[in-house]
Structure formats: structure tokens, C-alpha cells
Amino acid sequence: MDNWNRIDWLASHQHLPPEEIEQLLTDPSEDTIQYLFNRAAAVRKQYYGTDVYVRGLIEISSYCRNNCYYCGIRKGNTKAQRYRLSKEEILLACRNGYKSGFRTFVLQGGEDPYFTDLQLIPLIQAIKKEYPDCALTLSLGERSRDSYLACFQAGADRYLLRHETANPIHYRQLHPTPMSWEHRIQCLYQLKEIGYQVGCGFMVGTPGQTKKDLAQEVAFAEEFRPHMIGIGPFLPHSQTPFAQKSAGTLQQTLMLLALLRLTLPKTLLPATTALNTLTPGGREAGILAGANVIMPNLSPPEVRGKYQLYDNKLSVGLEAIEGFAILKEQIKQIGYQTVVARGDSLQ
Numbered sequence: 001m002d003n004w005n006r007i008d009w010l011a012s013h014q015h016l017p018p019e020e021i022e023q024l025l026t027d028p029s030e031d032t033i034q035y036l037f038n039r040a041a042a043v044r045k046q047y048y049g050t051d052v053y054v055r056g057l058i059e060i061s062s063y064c065r066n067n068c069y070y071c072g073i074r075k076g077n078t079k080a081q082r083y084r085l086s087k088e089e090i091l092l093a094c095r096n097g098y099k100s101g102f103r104t105f106v107l108q109g110g111e112d113p114y115f116t117d118l119q120l121i122p123l124i125q126a127i128k129k130e131y132p133d134c135a136l137t138l139s140l141g142e143r144s145r146d147s148y149l150a151c152f153q154a155g156a157d158r159y160l161l162r163h164e165t166a167n168p169i170h171y172r173q174l175h176p177t178p179m180s181w182e183h184r185i186q187c188l189y190q191l192k193e194i195g196y197q198v199g200c201g202f203m204v205g206t207p208g209q210t211k212k213d214l215a216q217e218v219a220f221a222e223e224f225r226p227h228m229i230g231i232g233p234f235l236p237h238s239q240t241p242f243a244q245k246s247a248g249t250l251q252q253t254l255m256l257l258a259l260l261r262l263t264l265p266k267t268l269l270p271a272t273t274a275l276n277t278l279t280p281g282g283r284e285a286g287i288l289a290g291a292n293v294i295m296p297n298l299s300p301p302e303v304r305g306k307y308q309l310y311d312n313k314l315s316v317g318l319e320a321i322e323g324f325a326i327l328k329e330q331i332k333q334i335g336y337q338t339v340v341a342r343g344d345s346l347q
């Protein structure tokens with residue numbers, strides 16, 4: 001099979017064997033890449049038109065009990081600036097977002113032991129009471145099944161938990177013990193079984209990741225069938241063990257977005273902040289390669305710079321609520337439009 005046949009096959013079968021995907025990722029020509037993006041954009045339009053869904057990202061805590069080798073807010077980074085938002089600060093962020101037309105709020109944070117269910121449940125209830133027309137997404141890492149269930153019963157609709165890699169051996173190169181790939185995957189299945197709309201995801205270009213691993217990512221998504229998939233390039237952080245490692249590339253990240261769109265046409269795919277931090281215009285390139293979600297930052301401006309997962313993480317201007325009007329305009333320029341809607345997954 002040549003590359004164009006591989007893309008055609010994937011578009012018509014929503015499946016391509018991992019060996020063929022690996023081939024496709026190996027030195028593709030510019031024409032091949034453009035063809036892949038065009039096919040992915042066409043499939044995305046078939047299901048989601050030119051709508052771009054907006055999520056307001058509220059980074060509620062930079063404390064974390066974990067020591068992921070790649071992450072700037074890892075426990076072992078003694079230079080990381082730590083903060084956690086109060087219930088009032090989080091509700092104020094939602095209020096600001098609602099006024100700007102946001103209908104999904106994403107509470108994300110490190111695995112901060114402060115956020116027990118006793119803290120989270122009243123917070124979830126308060127947000128859902130004030131904004132019953134909005135979806136609430138949690139992205140707070142690994143918790144017990146009981147905790148996931150309690151948060152769901154309190155009103156949380158969605159949960160984002162990137163699995164980080166579908167390869168358990170590679171997982172160990174990115175995370176020390178006691179973190180475990182098996183536990184992370186178990187969490188994903190529990191979330192789905194409880195009834196959340198579930199997002200998994202991974203970084204592109206992490207140290208040690210191979211093209212075979214990337215092909216396995218597509219196979220994992222095909223098997224797990226998530227409602228959303230968050231992917232972005234790995235970007236190094238200077239205070240982590242991976243400080244000297246190279247970043248993932250724009251091309252490879254965009255190719256993965258397009259491959260995922262063709263494999264799971266109905267899934268939600270964000271064009272992430274990491275993509276835009278890697279290259280100006282990365283967000284628009286992501287949308288043109290099949291992404292259909294953006295996640296501007298709603299955190300209070302004074303803490304935004306403290307949630308440094310990687311060096312130079314963008315958190316002002318077009319990345320944030322203040323720049324939303326300009327961002328909307330930029331998205332219009334490429335033929336798409338942001339919408340005031342919860343933006344539930346068709347998956």
C-alpha cells in the first residue's frame with residue numbers, strides 16, 4: 001500500500017493496522033501530510049461542521065503528590081510555585097467564563113491531597129447549581145472508584161485522564177513507582193463504566209517514544225473509544241529530569257490528530273495550549289488537521305504563571321479569556337467558528 005492508499009483505507013474503514021500507521025509516520029512527503037489533513041478535516045466537517053467548542057480551563061491547584069519525570073509541577077520540583085484556588089475563586093472564574101459564552105468548565109490540577117471528596121462535592125454542586133446548562137469536566141488525576149462515583153453523583157459530567165502512553169514499558173520511562181500504567185488504565189475504564197464522558201490522551205514526542213508506540217496510540221483509542229482525546233507535544237521543563245530532552249514536533253502532533261480523527265470521527269479533539277506554545281499558529285493548524293475544541297484559560301491571572309507544566313507555557317493573550325474576542329476572530333479567519341454550547345461528544 002502506498003501512503004495515499006493507506007489514508008483512503010483509514011478514512012473508509014476507520015481502521016488501519018498499526019504496522020501501516022507506522023509506515024505512514026515514517027518520512028511522509030509534504031503532499032501525503034496535506035492529503036491526510038484534508039481527509040481528516042473533511043471527516044470532522046461531516047460530523048461537527050465548522051463548529052469549534054470552547055472549554056474554560058481552571059487550573060485549581062499546582063500541588064501534586066506525583067513525580068512524573070516530564071512535568072514541571074512534579075512533587076520533586078522544589079522551585080515550582082504552589083497555589084490552590086478557593087471555592088470562591090473557582091466560582092468567580094466560572095462566572096467570568098459564562099459571561100463570555102463558555103458552557104463547559106474544566107477543573108484541572110495536580111493530584112493535590114487537599115481536594116478530598118469533602119472539598120470537591122460541594123464545589124461541584126455549587127457550579128452545577130449556578131450553571132445547570134453547563135458541562136463540568138474534572139481532570140484531577142487518579143482517584144478511587146468511590147471518589148469518581150461521588151463526584152459523578154454530585155453532578156460532574158466528564159473526566160479527562162490522559163493515559164500518557166499505551167505502552168506499559170514506555171510508561172515506566174516516564175513515571176517512577178509507585179505510579180502504575182495498569183492503575184491508570186483501570187481508572188479510565190472505571191470512569192467510563194460510571195457514566196462519565198471520558199477523555200484519555202498522550203504526549204507526542206516524549207523521550208523514548210517510537211513510531212511504533214504512536215501507532216499503538218491509535219490502536220488504543222480505537223479499542224477504548226473515548227469521548228475525547230487530549231494530545232499535545234511533549235515540551236521540556238527546565239526543573240525536571242527531562243530538562244535536556246527534545247520537544248515533540250508540530251508535524252507529528254498534527255499527523256496524530258488527523259489519524260485519530262479518521263479512526264474515531266465522532267470523538268472530540270482539542271487543539272491544545274502545548275501545540276500553540278510549540279509553534280505560533282499551532283492551534284489553527286490543529287483545527288485544520290481535524291481538532292474541534294479549544295480550551296482558553298479561565299484561572300485568575302495572578303496564578304496562571306504558576307501552573308508551569310513545561311517551559312514558556314502560554315497563559316496570557318489569546319490563551320486566556322482576555323484574548324477570547326481576538327481568538328474567535330482568528331478562528332473565523334480559517335473558516336471555522338466558536339459556538340456557545342456544551343459541545344457534547346457524538347462518540
Ligand code: SAM
Binds near residue numbers: 161162235
Ligand atoms: N493531575 C492530572 C492528571 O494526572 O491527569 C491533571 C494535570 S496533568 C499536569 C495534565 C497533563 O499535562 C498530563 O496528563 C500531561 O500529559 C500534560 N503535561 C505535563 N507535563 C507536560 C510537558 N512537559 N509537556 C507537555 N505536556 C505535559
